[in-house]
Amino acid sequence: MVQPVLSIKSLVVEIPTRKGVLRPVDQVSYDIFPGEILGIVGESGAGKSMTGNAVIGLLERPARIVSGNVLLSGNPIHNLSASEFRKIRGKKIGMIFQDPLTSLNPLLTVGEQLVETIIEHLAVSKKEAQERAIAALEEVGIPAARERIGSYPHEFSGGMRQRVVIALALCAEPDFVIADEPTTALDVSVQAQIIALLKRLCRERGVGVMLVTHDMGVIAEAADRVAVMYAGRLAELGAVRDVLTAPKHPYTYGLMGSTPLASRGLKRLKQIPGSMPRLGALPEGCAFSPRCDFAQEVCKTGSSPFIADEDAQAACWFPLQHTKLRSSK
Amino acid sequence: MSFFVVVSLIMGAIFAPLLAPYDPFDPATLNLMNGFTGPLTPNQFTQDVFVLGTDDQGRDVLSTILFGMRISLFVGFSAVFLAMILGVILGLLAGYIGGWLDAVIMRVADVQLTFPSILVAMLIFGIAKGVTPAEFRDQVAIWVLILAIGLSDWVQFARVVRGATLVERQKEYVQAAQLIGRANLAVMLKHILPNVLNPVLVIATISLALAIIAEATLSFLGVGAPPTKPSLGTLIRIGQEYMFSGEWWILFFPAITLLALALSINLLGDWLRDALNPRLR
Amino acid sequence: MSVIVRAKALRRLFDVSKPWLNRVVEREPKAFLTAVADVDFEIEEGSVYALVGESGSGKSTIGKMVVGLTSATDGTIEIDGIAITGNDQKAKISEARQKLQMIFQDPYASLNPRWKVRDIIAEPAKLRGLEIKGLPERLLQQVGLSPEDADKYPHEFSGGQRQRICIARALSSEPKVIVCDEPTSALDVSVQSQVLNLMSDLQEQLGLTYLFISHDLTVVEHMADKIGVLYLGALVEEAPKETLFASPLHPYTRMLFDAAPRLDGFGREIDVPKGEIPDPINPPPGCSFHPRCPLATSLCKTVRPQMRLIGDTRVSCHHV
Numbered sequence: 001m002v003q004p005v006l007s008i009k010s011l012v013v014e015i016p017t018r019k020g021v022l023r024p025v026d027q028v029s030y031d032i033f034p035g036e037i038l039g040i041v042g043e044s045g046a047g048k049s050m051t052g053n054a055v056i057g058l059l060e061r062p063a064r065i066v067s068g069n070v071l072l073s074g075n076p077i078h079n080l081s082a083s084e085f086r087k088i089r090g091k092k093i094g095m096i097f098q099d100p101l102t103s104l105n106p107l108l109t110v111g112e113q114l115v116e117t118i119i120e121h122l123a124v125s126k127k128e129a130q131e132r133a134i135a136a137l138e139e140v141g142i143p144a145a146r147e148r149i150g151s152y153p154h155e156f157s158g159g160m161r162q163r164v165v166i167a168l169a170l171c172a173e174p175d176f177v178i179a180d181e182p183t184t185a186l187d188v189s190v191q192a193q194i195i196a197l198l199k200r201l202c203r204e205r206g207v208g209v210m211l212v213t214h215d216m217g218v219i220a221e222a223a224d225r226v227a228v229m230y231a232g233r234l235a236e237l238g239a240v241r242d243v244l245t246a247p248k249h250p251y252t253y254g255l256m257g258s259t260p261l262a263s264r265g266l267k268r269l270k271q272i273p274g275s276m277p278r279l280g281a282l283p284e285g286c287a288f289s290p291r292c293d294f295a296q297e298v299c300k301t302g303s304s305p306f307i308a309d310e311d312a313q314a315a316c317w318f319p320l321q322h323t324k325l326r327s328s329k
Numbered sequence: 330m331s332f333f334v335v336v337s338l339i340m341g342a343i344f345a346p347l348l349a350p351y352d353p354f355d356p357a358t359l360n361l362m363n364g365f366t367g368p369l370t371p372n373q374f375t376q377d378v379f380v381l382g383t384d385d386q387g388r389d390v391l392s393t394i395l396f397g398m399r400i401s402l403f404v405g406f407s408a409v410f411l412a413m414i415l416g417v418i419l420g421l422l423a424g425y426i427g428g429w430l431d432a433v434i435m436r437v438a439d440v441q442l443t444f445p446s447i448l449v450a451m452l453i454f455g456i457a458k459g460v461t462p463a464e465f466r467d468q469v470a471i472w473v474l475i476l477a478i479g480l481s482d483w484v485q486f487a488r489v490v491r492g493a494t495l496v497e498r499q500k501e502y503v504q505a506a507q508l509i510g511r512a513n514l515a516v517m518l519k520h521i522l523p524n525v526l527n528p529v530l531v532i533a534t535i536s537l538a539l540a541i542i543a544e545a546t547l548s549f550l551g552v553g554a555p556p557t558k559p560s561l562g563t564l565i566r567i568g569q570e571y572m573f574s575g576e577w578w579i580l581f582f583p584a585i586t587l588l589a590l591a592l593s594i595n596l597l598g599d600w601l602r603d604a605l606n607p608r609l610r
Numbered sequence: 611m612s613v614i615v616r617a618k619a620l621r622r623l624f625d626v627s628k629p630w631l632n633r634v635v636e637r638e639p640k641a642f643l644t645a646v647a648d649v650d651f652e653i654e655e656g657s658v659y660a661l662v663g664e665s666g667s668g669k670s671t672i673g674k675m676v677v678g679l680t681s682a683t684d685g686t687i688e689i690d691g692i693a694i695t696g697n698d699q700k701a702k703i704s705e706a707r708q709k710l711q712m713i714f715q716d717p718y719a720s721l722n723p724r725w726k727v728r729d730i731i732a733e734p735a736k737l738r739g740l741e742i743k744g745l746p747e748r749l750l751q752q753v754g755l756s757p758e759d760a761d762k763y764p765h766e767f768s769g770g771q772r773q774r775i776c777i778a779r780a781l782s783s784e785p786k787v788i789v790c791d792e793p794t795s796a797l798d799v800s801v802q803s804q805v806l807n808l809m810s811d812l813q814e815q816l817g818l819t820y821l822f823i824s825h826d827l828t829v830v831e832h833m834a835d836k837i838g839v840l841y842l843g844a845l846v847e848e849a850p851k852e853t854l855f856a857s858p859l860h861p862y863t864r865m866l867f868d869a870a871p872r873l874d875g876f877g878r879e880i881d882v883p884k885g886e887i888p889d890p891i892n893p894p895p896g897c898s899f900h901p902r903c904p905l906a907t908s909l910c911k912t913v914r915p916q917m918r919l920i921g922d923t924r925v926s927c928h929h930v
Contacts, residue, residue: 189886267810505712
């Protein structure tokens with residue numbers, strides 16, 4: 001069996017506050033394999049970005065990992081110091097964030113930033129690094145890369161800037177890339193370009209990608225597998241087609257149903273009653289039980305088991321056994 | 330801690346007539362024979378003790394400090410209040426109306442900032458002194474002082490309020506008020522003003538300390554509170570004449586009081602700034 | 611059905627010139643950005659008209675011109691037959707404006723944090739001189755909140771609840787037309803569906819007319835009766851919802867539909883759209899979409915296409 005590039009096991013992140021300890025990430029486990037895009041989806045406050053930050057060692061104090069493992073190509077990274085983490089970020093983990101302007105240094109040309117990263121992480125000469133930087137820009141589809149390498153980030157349009165960020169994330173040849181809402185700030189037409197680019201690069205280079213987004217459509221188009229998060233816990237994990245067309249967890253079912261696309265032709269959208277509980281006031285038992293149509297007594301007491309079968313896994317006592325929501329072609 | 334110091338000093342100033350063992354402005358209680366008595370030395374005529382000693386005219390230093398603080402604090406509070414009103418109004422207008430009005434107000438502010446504010450205050454004080462008849466001078470001196478310090482201090486209020494107003498007026502709740510036809514004045518006072526007051530409060534505390542120091546400086550230079558109504562600055566000026574002749578207490582105690590007052594108000598301002606900043610909460 | 615909002619040859623320029631001294635020194639003319647160029651549309655009473663477009667399409671500027679937050683450089687807007695631009699009868703304008711309200715995108719910035727919910731909701735009604743006793747409580751119930759919420763401050767509510775408060779505020783002056791500027795794009799999917807359902811219910815109960823502005827095609831498809839597609843400030847296509855989604859005519863509309871992510875688009879390989887939105891200060895000559903258009907010919911590079919009526923679709927393209 002192939003070794004996963006990233007393996008998270010029972011990860012718990014806690015934030016101590018005056019009103020008690022919050023758990024924005026609670027017992028989360030999943031693997032990402034080479035050449036695979038794993039989508040992490042959930043609403044704001046579900047803990048999807050916090051999981052990503054924990055993996056790349058960018059948790060802001062006082063949040064900290066209290067238990068669980070994070071393995072990068074088999075090596076534990078959850079206990080690295082800040083300076084050790086700095087060495088592997090960029091080299092072994094590429095990062096793409098929502099706002100391309102914040103991930104680029106406005107005072108350096110894109111070429112300088114690429115060359116610097118390449119020299120720092122790969123043992124190559126300056127000239128070689130320069131050539132690689134141009135090749136990297138060409139690969140992400142920047143026209144006239146040789147001329148544009150001397151340009152500053154502000155001289156690029158939003159979509160081109162995000163391409164530069166992708167080039168920067170991939171230039172040190174990492175095995176694993178984390179993309180946190182990479183297309184949220186972009187227009188629809190540019191978003192389509194960036195998704196197509198991510199998919200192509202992931203496949204060609206065998207990179208494992210963790211794609212964090214709130215957009216179900218983006219997940220459907222880009223991801224191979226998807227993990228649905230709710231109130232810090234994993235609600236459902238499985239192949240994207242299975243999870244989206246035949247969700248087992250009632251939350252996923254409700255989330256899918258409430259998108260305007262799924263209710264196409266209906267007068268009213270389906271809706272989930274209420275809203276996600278705050279971390280400080282989680283209900284007993286399954287965190288979704290107060291909003292769940294199928295909740296029974298047992299859901300309100302013990303924490304729900306992670307029930308797995310060959311298609312998908314869901315953290316639910318009563319996983320839905322329905323005929324598929326939509327026909328999958 | 331700083332809060333405690335500020336409150337006790339202000340209380341001391343307010344209740345000076347009750348707390349002070351002597352009334353330093355009542356010539357009947359003064360006796361020149363008591364001049365230059367050291368701290369903790371008994372009065373030659375009664376059984377009282379001069380806790381902090383007396384000055385050259387036999388006035389009890391503790392009492393003059395308590396009464397002096399009254400004047401310093403009164404001038405400080407009034408001057409900051411004047412500066413705040415002026416600065417908030419001009420800042421709101423500049424930020425909300427914009428255009429040439431903004432340009433005029435902010436250029437005036439810039440020009441004033443290029444002079445040290447103590448110079449501006451001295452200039453205003455000098456002009457006022459020139460136009461008032463000699464017999465009223467001592468009476469109006471305090472008010473002139475307030476005007477001088479207040480007018481030299483409005484700029485930072487105006488700048489901060491203008492900046493905050495520029496941010497707030499872009500927000501959609503302001504547009505919501507504009508689109509139902511609210512008049513500009515109502516939008517400024519009812520919607521924007523409450524949302525720009527936090528930084529104003531912080532600056533007000535810090536300027537209070539600065540205003541008290543400015544008042545002391547002016548009085549020290551002899552252009553502020555008259556010797557008949559001595560503020561802390563006047564007391565320091567009187568005291569420094571005796572600094573090297575052994576009567577150190579006449580200078581030392583007013584100076585320490587001024588220091589404690591200014592420092593604790595400043596610390597209070599810092600605390601207030603953190604307390605009002607939602608990001609640090 | 612009567613027309614309640616009519617925009618004719620609507621135009622809006624923004625002055626994006628450098629400061630006066632720079633212009634004099636560098637001998638540059640004044641520069642203008644055309645945010646909205648000759649847009650015509652009509653909204654029927656009791657219907658939902660949607661404007662869709664990407665960034666720089668001018669959709670928000672049109673919304674602001676309709677409610678009077680921004681003035682039109684040229685063209686006219688009529689509300690219930692009364693021109694609110696270029697009319698000098700102030701009383702008539704303000705009477706027409708009273709029929710308008712707006713719901714904004716950012717539920718965190720659109721409520722004054724220092725005001726109680728009661729006062730926020732009552733303000734528009736108070737200004738119109740309507741009876742406000744009990745009104746905030748009634749409206750709060752109508753938008754699905756509790757009457758006790760009237761005495762709370764905005765920060766005690768979540769994003770979705772704040773948007774409900776904004777809706778209550780908009781209803782308080784009893785408007786006929788509500789301009790909704792991306793009302794759900796800051797909300798999570800499950801909250802979005804709650805808010806959209808509420809808006810549909812209210813529209814039906816109160817006979818409201820919505821001008822719905824959004825970049826999200828799926829939301830627009832759910833809400834709108836008629837849709838106008840904007841590109842770089844100009845209307846490129848307008849059609850009833852069913853017609854537009856069944857047979858989009860303009861190449862830009864087709865590109866948008868194709869690029870939008872789909873829930874069943876597993877492993878879909880799309881024809882990746884060409885290029886990006888051009889700089890609106892120097893838009894391409896002729897049809898502004900021609901550099902990205904698969905159908906473009908030399909005619910498109912020089913002549914700006916006029917609106918044509920094909921079936922019940924209005925479209926501005928030389929080649930459909």
